[in-house]
Amino acid sequence: MTVILFKDTKKNMETLKKKAPCKYAVDAEISADITDAYITTDKKFFTYRLRLTGTQEFKPSDEIILKNKNEMKTVLLVDSSQLIDPMPLSQFRKKGKKIQEFADFDIVELPTIKIEEKPAYRDTLPQDVRDVLEIASKKKMGIPVSIAEKLVKYRKDLSPEKFEELIDRIGDDLKKKSIDPHEAVGIIAAQSIGEPGTQMTMRTFHFAGVREMNVTLGLPRLIEIVDARRIPSTPSMTVYLKPEFEENEEVVMKVVKELENTTILDVASIITDIQQMTLAIKPEPSRMKERLVNTQDLIDALAKMKGITIMNQDDSEIILKPQQESYKRLYQVQENLKTTTIKGIQGIKRAIARIDPPTKKWILYTQGSNLREVLEVDEVDANRTYTNDIIEISTVLGVEAARNAIFNEALRTLSEQGLEVDKRHLMLVADMMTFGGSVRAVGRQGISGRKSSVLARAAFEITTKHLLRAGLLGEVDPLTGVAENIIVGQPITLGTGAVNLVYRPSGKSQ
Amino acid sequence: MTGGISKRIYKIQFALLSPEEIRKMSQVKVITADTYDDDGYPIERGLMDLHMGVIEPGLKCATCGGKVDECPGHFGHIELAMPVVHIGFIKELKTLLDATCKACGKIKLTDDEIRSYREKFDQLSLSTSDPEIIGLMSKKVTDEASQRMVCPHCGTQQTKIILDKPTTFREEGIKVTPKEIRERMERIPDDHLVFFGLNSEVARPEWMVLTVLPVPPINVRPSITLETGERSEDDLTHKLVDIIRISQRLRESRDNGSPQLIIEDLWDLLQFHVTTYFDNQTAGIPPARHRSGRALKTLVQRLKGKEGRFRSNLSGKRVNFSARTVISPEPFLSINEVGVPEKAARELTVPVTVNVFNVESIREFVKRGPEPRDEFGKYLAGVNYIIRPDGRRIKLTAQNAEENSKRIEPGWVVERQLTEGDIVLFNRQPSLHRMSMMGHTVRILDGQTFRFNLAVCTPYNADFDGDEMNLHIIQKEEARAEARIIMKVQEQIMSPRFGGPIIGGIHDHITSLFLLTHNNPLIPEDETVHILSYLDIESMPEPVIQDGKKFYAGRDIFSLILPKGLNLQFTSKLCTGAKEKCEYENDPADKLVYIVDGKMLHGTIDEAAIGSFSGEIIDKIFRKYGPAETARFIDRMTRLAVGFISVRGFSTGISDYDIPESAISRIAEISAQAIDRATKLIETYRQGQLQPAPGRSVEDTLEIEILSTTGMVRDESGKIASAYLGLNNPSVIMARSGARAKMLNISEVAGMVGQQSVRGGRLNRGYYGRTLPHFKVNDIGALARGFVQSSYKEGLNPLEYFMHSIGGREGLVDIAVRTSRSGYMQRRLINAFEDLKVDDDLRVQDTIGAVIQFKYGEDGVDPTRSDRGETVDVDYNAFDLEQEAEQ
Secondary structure (H helix, E strand, O other), X not given: OEEXXXXXXXXXHHHHHHHOOEEEEEOOOOOOOOOEEEEEOOOOEEEEEEEEEEEEEOXXXXXXXXXXXXXXXXXXXXXXXXXXXXXXXXXXXXXXXXXXXXXXXXXXXXXXXXOOOOOOHHHHOOHHHHHHHHHHHHOOOOOOHHHHHHHHHHHHHOOHHHHHHHHHHHHHHHHHHEOOOOOOHHHHHHHHHHHHHHHOOOOXXXXXXXXXXXXXXXXXXXXXXXXXXXXXXOOEEEEEEOHHHOOOHHHHHHHHHHHOOEEHHHHEEEEEEOOOOEEEEEEOHHHHHHOOOOHHHHHHHHHHOOOEEEEEEOOOOEEEEEOOOOHHHHHHHHHHHHHOEEEOOOOOOEEEEEEEOOOOEEEXXXXXXXXXXXXXXXXXXXXXXXXXXXXXXXXXXXXXHHHHHHHHHHHHHHHHOOOOOOHHHHHHHHHHHHOOOOOOOOOOOOOHHHOOOHHHHHHHOOHHHHHHHHHHHOOEEOOOOHHHHHHHOOOOOOHHHHOOOXXXXXXXXX | OOOOOOOOOOXXXXXXXXXXXXXXXXXXXXXXXXXXXXXXXXXXXXXXXXXXXXXXXXXXXXXXXXOOOOOOOOOEEEEEEEEEEOHHHHHHHHHHHHHEOOOOOOEOOOHHHHHHHHHHHHHHHHHOOOHHHHHHHHHHHHHHHHHOOEOOOOOOEXXXXXXXXXXXXXXXXXXXXXXXXXXXXXXXOHHHHHHHOOOOOOOOHHHHEEEEEEEXXXXXXXXXXXXXXXXXXXXXXXXXXXXXXXXXXXXXXXXXXXOHHHHHHHHHHHHHHHHHHHOOOOOOOOOOEOOOOOEOXXXXXXXXXXXXXXXXXXXXXXXXXXXXXXXXXXXXXXXXXXXXXXXXXXXXXXXXXXXXXXXHHHHXXXXXXXXXXXXXXXXXXXXXXXXXXXXXXXXXXXXXXXXXXXXXXXXOEEEEEOOOOOEEEEEOOOOOOHHHEEEEEEEEEOOOOEEEOHHHHHHHOOOOOOOEEXXXXXXXXXXXXXXXXXXXHHHHOEOOOOOOEOOOEOOHHHHHHHHHHOOOOEEEHHHHHHHHOOOOOOOOOOOEEEOOEEEEEHHHHHHOOOOOOOOEEEEOOOOOOOOOOOOOOOOHHHHEEEEEOOEEEEOOOOHHHHEOOOOHHHHHHHHHHHHHHHHHHHHHHHHHHHHHHHHHOOOOOHHHHOOOHHHHHHHHHHHHHHHHHHHHHHHHHHOXXXXXXXXXXXXXXXXXXXXHHHHHHHHHHXXXXXXXXXXXXXXXXXXXXXXXXXXXXXXXXXXXXXXXXXXXXEOOOOEOOEOOOOXXXXXXXXXXXXXXXXXXXXXXXXXXXXXXXXXXXXXHHHHHHHHHHHHHHHHHHXXXXXXXXXXXXXXXXXXXXXXXXXXXXXXXXXXXXXEOOEOOOHHHHHHHHHHHHHO
16 A cells, blocks of 8 residues: 655644645645555654545645645645554555655555454364363363363373263362462462572573573572563563574574674774874774674765765775864764664674574574564564563563563573472562553562552651651551551451451341 | 450551641640659659650559550640751652742642642542652642742742752742741642642641640650669650750740841751751751760651661561570471470460360369479479459469469469460571461470471471571460461471472481382391381281291382372482483383382382472372371371381491592593693684684683583593492482482592682682782683692692682672572562452452452462462373272
């Protein structure tokens, strides 16, 4: 679907919206078959959408809204204008590739997304599993799918009577295993995660999968997870390619090159000649090779820079000069050059491709993380690509994904240390950290700071602040939690304290 | 003490105290800065006025007439000569001053804005109770109001107010006195307070400027009498003395018409004293000090921090009826029992309420006095105190026992000494999980220590190198019932952390049963009878006759303690990873431990069968037969193990690590090769020909290469050494059965200690460019960087010993850092999660009813009861079903 993109002012958009249907003059020639136009006010996000009924050649008239003052070429017949959720530039494509930059006007494609109704989860299961589930539900047992899958095998092996017996046994077992109402599951989860903490290593660095990559593990990582740190101490990504590229080394290397953020200083040395007022960039072949960069890439990157002229270039040296001749400029250019990226995605310090021996497929590991942009790379399989930055997952993929990330990261951290902790505890931690719609840390800025009880907050940390504020607000402590009831000296409301036994002497009126 | 209707506090409302309220609740207006007169009697209207409560026995409270323990204490008050600001509300005062008009007191917003914001606040207060969100909203509004320089209501030109920390406000360089602030605050209308996050029902802004100061009851600030008879006052009293003194001087100066300068100085001084009275750690104010130079502990310091009121006295309390002593092991006790020394038992009591049914037996009890013994001199429980219905306690002595026994009537309470069978709570700190405090039944034993079964070491994480533990006697029937049903050791066998047993055999239990069952040895009849005499077995197993003598097979003996009907099949630790046939077993069938109908047919019992954390047999017995049967199994298992290993004997010594000369020289050879290889690597590196690994510097690559070389040689030497150390070696038995140590430790003793490391790399710190002055500068060879060639048995040379100590210290530091870090993490976790509970529909809720999970753990299964995390173990159920059908 071909659409056009514009930049315009907010004021113009407001008038368009008020007057639609109306005529709108723009400074480009547009064919009549386009039906949609998207308009941005900041060149990054498109917030308005116009529905067009056709185009006309431009003739000055009073009723036409002008995009700007001069050189109008086409008049668009606007049917309606609407405010939409901001769409990023990357949603649009130009000749099959996503567009990186946007001028004032562009004709691009908007890939249409087909939304298919997903079959119910149960219907995706194999028939035999569904049969087992059917048998179980007839017995009014709700068994998990994983159990049903295991039972399939026995259904084949055992006689129907025996199988029946087995199912009954499992039903009984399930009933016995159910959690007791009012159980203090939170405390149990906290203890189950906290207790093995003393057995974990403090060693921050360890090799995870790849020898070349460092990843925080053990107790520091666990603390990092529950703290919901903005940036983990060792952000890293595991990037999978789409199945068709996974065994293609050429594509893999291309992607590595595309991901890895390389600055000029990474592959070359910069020499400043104060006498000549020139800067010489000397590429180092070994480092260029390691980073998969060639001189042309370097020159391309330099060409994008403003305020410099390339004086001379060959394979061993590139000499350039600031356009303004002053020492201040020279210094500025030199500083700018140091951090100029030749290629790659911001934040990805290193990317390394490794073959996964059993499957012979390539997997990319990165140091540094930038999920949003890595997912934009065409060859990357967005379904499997993973980062250990929980907050980033939360902002890019949403809070449910962050919940799973917390769960997976905590589980991995613990099992890597050889510590067995039930998944249910980690699920509870992940759910508690995310149920409010955003990732909240375990601690005074997060969950504990948001408790409803004044006394519980005061007992945890920053006692006086909470008490003083409670006075001003006239806060009421309903005494429903554990800490506050212990403070006032009455039974807590969990476990056996949650139920009351009332004796009604017989004989009295009911 | 007696039951009845139990009341619950429904809620607690917080508020600010108004001056009127302070005066109303005050029993006395304190005007004298002195405390006691020359006779030591409290001065009237002084800081120790009897109206505020009593701390001395014999005196009566002038307000309520109560004696020391009866009077709860009463407040007094001080009328301050001039108002001062409350240090806790400085920030709020600043926003209030900024956002309101100096003339009319209204918030500097137009009427329209006020209307629209009020609507927003109304909505907000309906939708959330979170003070944080309301705080953010009010910050936005007040910021907007503060920007306005002309009052929209009265048109007065505003001036900027600067807070000169900590307590002074300035307006265009001129000080705004607290009096002036208070006047401005008074002008703010009630209905504008919402915008500041103030609740007009409980707080008026002018109350943040103090004119009256409440004086806390004397119980809160008791004075102590030193041995010399000297009185020492509490820090708060000291501070209050200062406040009264300055306040009086200020009043006099003001009334005398002293110069403004003097008045202002005194006023500032009063402000200082009141500020430090509240918080003696205010930034920008030097803390008020005691004569000795120690900073005073004033109100905020009393509440704050780990030793503060909240964490130290309110969230955790000291208790009576508890004991603490050293622990020691006692294999003949059940896991459910704890041995209590007689001395402790005599002090610890259980209250028994006398009723018509037990009055006679209690009288007998009381008659025995406080230290009864039976005819053999054995301990009998006595009575320490008798409590009359009016609450008076009578101390029972041998003399008054007879007489008191007659006075006892229903309704009295008798404090009976601890007796066998009482349920008590037993605890070891740090209490990291719920198994750190479990219910035990009491056994009175000789000696001075608490004793328990060795299988219970694991949940408490206890050993006997001087550990101490605590014992708590339960005082209420309800709690006793809960302890028996929920907290008893047998109920805690399964860990909620991973759904497996946390209680099981340790160390020698595992070794012993390994020896008993590995290759099914034959035990002579006399020894068997001796061992089995420790157990209460019903009948002997089938004997094996050899050379006319009766023998019993080891597995048959072990089968005696297995419950009937138990079917089980699993791989032993010894054979983990074995394919067709296990290399350590003669019979291929022994790869699996095979138990049918409570009879062990194949395999070897080791850590995987009966160990804590992993014990498969314990796990399955618990699931099939429940806690009581499992406790019985563990009791008998530990007794059998201890019995057998005592008869058989088991020991290890330095000669167990002897390996042939050839092996020793082989190890020396490979270690020399490794050093060579390292040297060559370094040479290549020095020549600049080392190829760096991708993404690594050359230096890093070299380090990694050397590390892997030295690592490899350690493994290699271990392999060589263990080739000569077979399953007849005691240390290998311990390592392979999982009783103690790993094979790695054995290879360190017999083979080579290997590379020492700090932070995952080779040792590199110490002197400039070298670890020790024995090496050349910049020598990065294997030996210079902590490679230990010797074995422990051989002994380390001084250089190696030094390197080894460096590595060892890292471990110690690591432990110290880790315990504090993980302790804090756990505290935060507990605090964040303590309120969560499962409701009747298996949902997880917090206190305000927010649903965290719709079905606990997605399947509603208790992790404690789960099969190591699995919802149900289908395979075992099918296996068990099949086995049962065959029988």
